[in-house]
Amino acid sequence: MANIFDVASEAGVSHQTVSRVVNGDPRVRPATRQRVDAAIAKLHYRPSAAARALASRKTRALGLLSTGGPLFGPSSIMQGFDGAAREAGYQVSIATIARADDDAMLLQIRQAVDALLGQNVEAIVVIAPDSAAIDAIRAMPVSVPLVVADTGQYDGVVSVSLDQFAGAVLASEHLASLGHRSIVHVAGPSDWTDALERERGWRSACDRLGLDAPEPLRGDWSPESGYRLGQGLADRAARGEVTAVFCANDQMALGLLHAFSERRIPVPGQVSITGFDDVPESRHFIPPLTTVRQDFTALGRQIMATVESLVGAAEAVEPPLVPVPELIVRSSTARVSG
CATH class of the missing domain: 3.40.50.2300 (Response regulator)
Structure with a gap:
């Protein structure tokens, strides 16, 4: 498997120049960038994700913590966000917390948040339908942005939700x-x-x-x-x-x-x-x-756009408007009899 030095030799440049091209440094001349890109394609070189993270100071890793269990709403939000994050080029580490008594759940939350922070995530998304779990996370010394998929408003976190x-x-x-x-x-x-x-x-x-x-x-x-x-x-x-x-x-x-x-x-x-x-x-x-x-897919995209705006991603865009929930009329309702 080709490494960065092989690419540098093929392109006739230093390995530092290859690193700058891989990490999108605008100071690289177009002709040099073209030679490096051609060498990368020829050698099927795959840059190290860890090395790119060190160079850019961005891990492109996010944490997702949920206390909602297997219920349809929380699990659908998880799926919608995970899909949106992967489309945007991020990897998501997921921690699910089982419903338990308050002390046990708070301990699980602290352990999960510590584990996510240990993976150098850039932000943590929280799907915690009850305010006690959100309050527990807010009380922790979390050094990255927190985004909560919840209708409530909380100091220190950003809330994104469907209506x-x-x-x-x-x-x-x-x-x-x-x-x-x-x-x-x-x-x-x-x-x-x-x-x-x-x-x-x-x-x-x-x-x-x-x-x-x-x-x-x-x-x-x-x-x-x-x-x-x-x-x-x-x-x-x-x-x-x-x-x-x-x-x-x-x-x-x-x-x-x-x-x-x-x-x-x-x-x-x-x-x-x-x-x-x-x-x-x-x-x-x-x-x-x-x-x-x-529309949980639209909600996932809105959460992801909000995360990107908070972590200062260059590709961040304005959060899309999430549509109002839609009434689906089927056969269980009818005009009142009599």
Whole structure:
């Protein structure tokens, strides 16, 4: 395998000149650069990533830390960002933190951040849906920029997110347009900022439209919690007290559909149900689920553009505008009967 000295000999220049060409030094004359490029191509020379990092003081390495587990939203954000980072020529080191009691989770976070900093990452992206994890990271002496994929605003970090509030408004307005005058909300955990934003959007839309908004029922994002809450809602639906439900994610909506099916509450004939996220399976629920789609690929690009602006990358661009979540209307919602 050719090395830098082989390239220098082939091009008739010093190895320092080859290094300057490889690292994009503008002081190299065009003719010299052309000879070096030709030698690199002829010898199939591959510059050392470590050497380039030392020369440029840029490692092109990023850290990604997530406490969201396998849930669809956090895992989709991870995938979207990782893809955007690789397209931009960065390598991503990923650390995932298992949900645990506070002390155990904080210890895992400290160990993960220390490990990422030990790899000389230029920035750390945090996908931590709960504020406690973000506060723990902010309390650490982190010497690189922190970017949080979260709807909250925190001192010392930059937040980038999709508009959870707007998505919840879309779902609520859709149910209202079908004639439903009361919308029950099956909310996510109270310590997740996305859940709180979706709840806030539902409340805002109901208040503005003059709809009844009963006290929300709170699940844990799982189909099992939706099924458990759905059993109680089925009793109320059987008495005609519930005609519309906005679920904070599709998995809880799936549990709700199961409970209603067992109790022979027709959806959407008697109760309309909307979800949130548009997981790939939602179009195959029975009935196919009306839900809110989020563009995680666009979010990944926005996070990456934000990172580049913070690390001072020469190729940094203005962060792209992330589209507002999109309402996907399927067969689980219908005009209120009667």
